[in-house]
Amino acid sequence: MLTCKEFLGELSDFLDERTHQEIRTKLERHLAECPNCWVICDTTRKTINFYQGMKECSIPEDVHSRLMAAVERKMRSEGQV
């Protein structure tokens, strides 16, 4: 059986579904037998899900306006507007 350290080393790839079937089977066996790693795996998956749900990122209106103004100045100086 894998050690917990070996399991954790593969955890990211396992959660991203990037492990080969052979390793995946070993990892799943470890999970079934090790409650600690099961909790770590479960809570790490939840952690990632939380942040994936945080997608929207608004930019402050004043920051946006100043950016557009700077880009327009640049375009004008290159004769493209």
Added chain:
Amino acid sequence: MEPVAEISEEVREELVLVERARTGDGAAFSSLIRRYEGKIFRLAMNITQNREDAEDVLQEAFLKAYEHLDQFQGNSRFYTWIVRIAVNQSLMKLRKRKSDRTVSLDEQIDTGEDTVVREIATWDPDPEVQFSREELHKILSGAVDELEPIYRTVFTLRDVDGLSTEETAEALELSVPAVKSRLLRARLQLREKLTRFFKRKGDDAFAYM
């Protein structure tokens, strides 16, 4: 798993916009800005942790991209390219502030500690019920802000913005294994920080055994 070869709708639209911008279509470049300014601003805030610096980085990144549009290689995504510019600009800001030492995202890390886990506890099934949307947002951003820049940046690109491991490596000029070890560490550190808030009441380590 191999990187996906087919081009998504989003990337296809991006390519069309870049092509139009390259031929001098200002409106196309403005569309690219609108598409990515929020993410680039957040990334710059993440690295510099200073609003003024982040705004400078945002402007410099898009101005540089505009200036060098003809050098953009169509074999990578525009977004990956502008992320790389923004990361470099952000690091320059940090170096200026800490003029006594260099700042790099490629610092050696002690891989032996990659898998250190201090607290193991199950979480409440629905932290969303326990915390309001604002509280949750505050907890999540606070936890990311506490990470070292090298972990914060990899985590944001990979798990929040949804770049692939390969794209993250390209944007940060890191190797794929370096991205993977930073990502693992970032995820485990965040998991640990969130456990402080979300662990089931009365649950201590090993209580479920």
